[in-house]
Amino acid sequence: MADAERKVAFVTGASSGIGRAAAEAFIARGYATALVDRDEAAGLRLEAELRGSGDCIFIPCDVTDDESVRRAVATTVERYGRLDAAFNAAGIDGEHGKATADGSMENWSRVIAIDLTGVWSCMRYQIPQMLKSGGGSIVNCASVAGLVGAPFFSAYVAAKHGVVGLTKTAALEYARQGIRVNAVCPGMIDTPMSRAGMTPELAEALIAESAIGRLGEPEEVARAVVWLCDEAPGFLTGQAIAVDGAWTAR
Numbered sequence: 001m002a003d004a005e006r007k008v009a010f011v012t013g014a015s016s017g018i019g020r021a022a023a024e025a026f027i028a029r030g031y032a033t034a035l036v037d038r039d040e041a042a043g044l045r046l047e048a049e050l051r052g053s054g055d056c057i058f059i060p061c062d063v064t065d066d067e068s069v070r071r072a073v074a075t076t077v078e079r080y081g082r083l084d085a086a087f088n089a090a091g092i093d094g095e096h097g098k099a100t101a102d103g104s105m106e107n108w109s110r111v112i113a114i115d116l117t118g119v120w121s122c123m124r125y126q127i128p129q130m131l132k133s134g135g136g137s138i139v140n141c142a143s144v145a146g147l148v149g150a151p152f153f154s155a156y157v158a159a160k161h162g163v164v165g166l167t168k169t170a171a172l173e174y175a176r177q178g179i180r181v182n183a184v185c186p187g188m189i190d191t192p193m194s195r196a197g198m199t200p201e202l203a204e205a206l207i208a209e210s211a212i213g214r215l216g217e218p219e220e221v222a223r224a225v226v227w228l229c230d231e232a233p234g235f236l237t238g239q240a241i242a243v244d245g246a247w248t249a250r
């Protein structure tokens with residue numbers, strides 16, 4: 001494919017879990033892909049692993065550092081000439097098991113900085129690049145915790161509800177300029193983040209409680225993300241789409 005026709009994707013949180021699966025899916029679909037993450041060792045390993053399947057570049061970036069985000073987007077466009085798709089997946093779940101009145105200010109600030117402000121920072125550099133080439137598609141990674149409450153995760157729930165609001169607002173602002181903005185809201189997905197936060201007993205209890213009877217795979221979220229960017233109708237924008245095995249359907 002000629003360079004001018006090749007689409008370009010930018011994925012944050014690409015070193016692990018859902019972001020990694022999405023990066024792999026974009027590459028499999030022929031996108032030149034920027035793998036963006038603060039975990040440099042894992043990112044460089046991934047770049048070396050994926051280079052055989054397509055064009056990709058690892059770019060170290062902490063999404064809480066606005067200048068680092070600006071540089072990551074600029075580096076992507078310098079390398080590949082344009083930006084068509086972005087998946088903003090870098091995130092943490094923060095401290096576990098604290099009710100709203102017991103959480104620390106440090107946890108609150110950290111979760112909001114990464115999970116919410118980080119997404120805004122990414123969009124504020126991605127959107128101008130997409131406008132230059134007549135449009136694009138952004139998918140922000142929210143969570144089922146962006147749609148309903150989740151006891152003992154107030155900072156995470158607030159950040160993810162914020163991501164959904166930000167997504168809807170940006171979709172309204174840029175719809176006439178060819179940029180679609182959607183969010184995916186994963187349920188419990190089998191990744192290093194969810195494994196770290198769950199004892200085997202808790203995992204078993206949550207699976208038993210779920211309609212589908214299993215955790216989701218990162219690749220299932222990745223397929224939704226790439227579909228939203230690559231195949232979804234132009235009319236599909238401003239949505240928060242649950243990929244949750246019917247967790248929020250009750």
Ligand SMILES: NC(=O)c1ccc[n+]([C@@H]2O[C@H](COP(=O)([O-])OP(=O)(O)OC[C@H]3O[C@@H](n4cnc5c(N)ncnc54)[C@H](O)[C@@H]3O)[C@@H](O)[C@H]2O)c1
Pocket residue numbers: 012013014015016017018019036037038039061062063064089090091092093114118141142143144185186187188189190191192193194
């Ligand atoms: N795993 C789940 O069950 C689940 C459910 C709903 C939503 N999510 C969301 O999916 C996204 C990915 O989660 P995951 O489960 O794949 O987690 P993960 O821990 O496997 O991957 C997260 C990635 O984000 C990167 N990251 C964290 N902070 C960063 C920062 N400041 N700057 C740049 N990179 C940073 C990490 O280095 C890591 O590579 C997150 O936004 C998370 O909230 C996950």
